[in-house]
Amino acid sequence: MNWTNNMPARHGIELHINGETHAVFPKTEHTLLEVLRSQLFLTGTKRGCNQGVCGTCTVLRNGEPARACLTLAHECDDEEITTIEGLATEGKASLVQQALVKVSAPQCGFCMPGMALVATALLQKEPNPDQAEIREALSGNLCRCTGYVQIVEAIELAAKEAV
Amino acid sequence: MQYFRPATLEQALALLADDPDARCIAGGATLVAMMNADLVQPSALVSLKGISELRGIRATEDGVCIGAMTPHKVVANEDRLTGRLEVVRMAAGSIGHPPIRSVGTIGGSISHADPAADYPTALVAAEARIEIVSVHGRRVIPAHEFFISYYTTALESGELVVAVHLPTPSQDSVSVYRKVGRADGDFATASLAFCGSFANKQCISASVAVGGCGDTPVRSAEVNEMLVGSGPDSPRIAQAAEVLVETCDPIDDVRGSADYRRLLVRRLLPRIFAQASQKVAQ
């Protein structure tokens, strides 16, 4: 028996990701994370807990950091989604990404996409954040390797270099 | 599982009336996490995203009205929530982390009715009223009647929260929200909310609620009465704290033991009372 027969008909939606429009056919229960990773193969967005706690699935929904694992794909058809793959412009890493590399922030790297996106959103809203604001913005993204210190340094550096 | 995105409240209510196993999706922070963990299997999802009348904060003749789909972040930044209503703002700002606060909504949060969550405690102390609608009509009930037990509210099948009403804060009213968790952004081991007003350093009205210490936010008319007429140095505060502790019914869980929760309530009520009285001085 064809295993696809038992799947209910799905209707297609358009997702606007990193400035491109993708036609996808998610089930109702498919999260944005699922669609990004398994249907669009944009694997930069990670699955660390699937419960909305670790933040490795961070994407930007209309510029705001959000958990892709807690976002249903169907809820996003009228939004601008930015994933980590969308930060670079024409292959050149963004200031935030360059700063993270410059201060040697990445260790295992699994949290980095989420951190980079949160940092990007923060600097867009607040070009000169102080340490407390930076740490507050990062508070929803867990890292087990770095102790966060060099990630904060990178954001301070990016803020300075953006001037 | 079907997915609907109704454009009006009427359409949403009709869908819910039609299918008792359908669930609303507000911000999704709680519902999608539960779906991911296979804890719920709704027959259909009714998205509230497209219903603009559910969003936003507006002034009404008797106070402030927060639309059910208003995200925590917006409530946390709302300047009109002053005095006794500041506690709602403080609670909203304590929920989870920034990305959760961008999508989580007040309607979704209170409908989930986790007594360790931040809103239920603050809304009970602030004497909020919850506006509920269904195809059969509209009703408004006090917050403390809305929360019935763990994850259980007064919502009947087909009903939906549309707004939270808060009474106009009086000039001299103040409020404090204090949450104790294991780590930043955690649910509360115990939380205390105080709303009230002072004159000449004496309390003239008080409304206290405790979170994380029972199956709903804990409140006590007796405690509120004992606080009225007291200043921060009054021995009645400690006595009130004892009554409050006795009214609580905490359990042991990963966030702490029942004994620790009682200790926190006993020790923190005098602190937040003192803090509130100092806010008046400012």
Added chain:
Amino acid sequence: MTSIVPPSEHARSAEPDCDQRPVSIIGQSVTKIDGPAKVSGAAAYTDDLHRPRMLHAALLGSSYPHARILRCDTSAARALPGVRAVLTAEDIPAQNIGLSVLDEPILARGKTRYVGEPVAVVAAETVAIARAAVKLIEVEYEELLAVFDAEEAMLPGAPILHEDAEAYTRVIQSPFSGNTVAHIELETGNVDDVWAECDEIIEGDYIVPSIHPQYMETCGALAELDNSGKLIVWSSTQGVFSTQAAIATALQIPMSKVRCIAPAVGGGFGAKFGSVEPITAALCLATRRPVKLVLSRDEDMTTMRTRHAAKIHIKTGARADGTILCRDINIVMNGGGYADMSPIVLECSMLLAHGPYRIPNVRTIGRVAYTNRMRAGPFRGFGSMQSTFAGESQLDELASRLQIDPIELRIRNAMRSGDYHMGSYHIESCHLTDCLDKIRTDPAFVAAKAERIGPTGRKRGVGISSVTQQSGLFASSAAVRLSEDGTLVLNTGYVDIGTGSDTSLAQVCAETLGVDVDQVNVVMPDTDGLAYDFGTSADRASRGVSESVYRASLAVKEKLFQFASKMLECPPDCLELRFGGKVGIEGKPAAELPFSAIAQWGLYAHGGPIIGTHAYYMQEQLIDPELTRSVGFRMGGGVWFGYGATATQVEIDEDTGKVEVIAAWHAYDVGRVINPDGARGQVYGGIAQGISGALYEELIWDSGHLTNPTLMDYKIVGASEVPLKIHPLFLENPLPDSAYGAKGFAEPVIIGVAPAIANAVADAVGVRVRRLPITGERLLDALLHKHDQGGTKA
């Protein structure tokens, strides 16, 4: 013209502030090789890999902590459309695996020993179908009595987990019996003779719970077949060779038919020495299709590895002047359902349990038990974290009784270079007193110590802990090959799990051959590659693996000179390396050849490809049985010892008992810093991880069921909870016989944090908590009852 100073001269001439050596790649914050890929999202971890027609797998875990499997009916699961294979123990060879004792089946055979132990596995077209199929598997269990506490498990009459323990093959030979996986004793001098000489004797119990490593990337594997039918297994592992061996053993196939590769790995912390690879490989062989199995967070938290819970009883005796005469230590560890690396973790815990002090009489007895919990395995600190919490906490208690400053007490008893641990273990380099002094005199620490009250009126205090750890273990190797364009290929098999080893090893190679780091191609860890490595652990990259890389690079240099000498027609000892990948004649600037010319000469004219290799096994210590008496103590492989100190400043909320860490210091003699930005990153991370374990983390079981298998219920520190001020203080006393003098330091950063916090809490509010984590509840209880907080069960 620069010339490369041989490392031995580096070591002799280099003092910490010396500027004589030429600009060197060692000591530079070279950009991490994997940095750009990790920040762009391009770095591929195991779950990011995808193959056409790939199947997805899901596990069925046991419902009971201890049970016989009476019946397993997989027919309904097999019949579900989209399911391609369902495996139980019946479908694979009856062969156990294990890192010290071969006691572990990859799918439960006959009985299960912890809740969540894999009983069956499904491969299906989608994850959803695989998980649905798992729910259709019917298992009938006969529940057996279970035991969860280590001491209870070792009492007569306790339910026995491994009835066939006698028949197991043991890699590590330690005495065992019943549920006791290993019983080890280690002794020097005679403690019983000297109690009478002590002016002060102090005794107590210290309890450390099980915690989960919480690497951000959960365990997973993707198995596929290559053109010759050989298995290729990609996995989130820190040891491709031990993973390869486990797969081959479990499935009873030759290692020549198994290739194991590590893509990007999202953290390991010691706990990723093999996970679901054998099961995934079995599914691949059964279906002849690629199969991917990635654990969810709660699956990882219930089936993989915890840190060993431990109960440590220490009795210390000292003279009034602070001289410690003896320490009597008893360690009980909870090993969970399978032995994993428990005996080795126990040994490590025992060897250093008395601390880095000149104590002439030490007796340490250690036992690790099987219990019906998930297995405990290596985790950063490797046993030392537990024993250091006990020893260093008690040392402060002793200091208090003797009315001696805690730092002064440590300095008075500190070991020095040339001393011996436990009688026979030679310490080639120890600068502990310098590290303690470095913290003691640090202006920020001095200020913190004087600051008794914080800005909001809360009490503050400082505390310190000595840190010592053994580094090394087992074998490394390296192969360096020169490509015809003059760039280099470096193969070590060592997995960079986030420690930056790819970069630092490239730095070693680049430094030795005088090229830029970007000229070195660091090959992915791959068992098909030439070089073998035991696995990422114990600071091995900085010394053992570096040594291999250094000597393999020297072998390349030798070959370069050999060929160049013919090409330039001059003797090899007139040649020199010039920066930028060139070989020239000393004194003749114009006479030089680029590496590419030499390589091509070898490939196309004469001599052959230029390849350098080196295999390394550090010399084992010779034990004098007169000085060091032991039972069952083996200390596999060569090790070396590292020393340092950690200090913290805390602030206490006396209403709630909650502890906040305001600042931290970590002083360590690292020999030589290879990459400064990378090095301080390791300190920040280790301190944060240590704070997290000291204040928040505890796996909590109820009758064998984990009650907090989620990141919501099991908290780790976030960005707003790590102190703003963490001070890494690196001392550089280069080791004379180590490539560039580096000693390694990153693993032990975590070790002293918990005792430093416990000591700081005692300094701030005068109560002692002897059980981790120091939650608000525990401390408040101690404060209110004015008693010290201990515990009874591990």
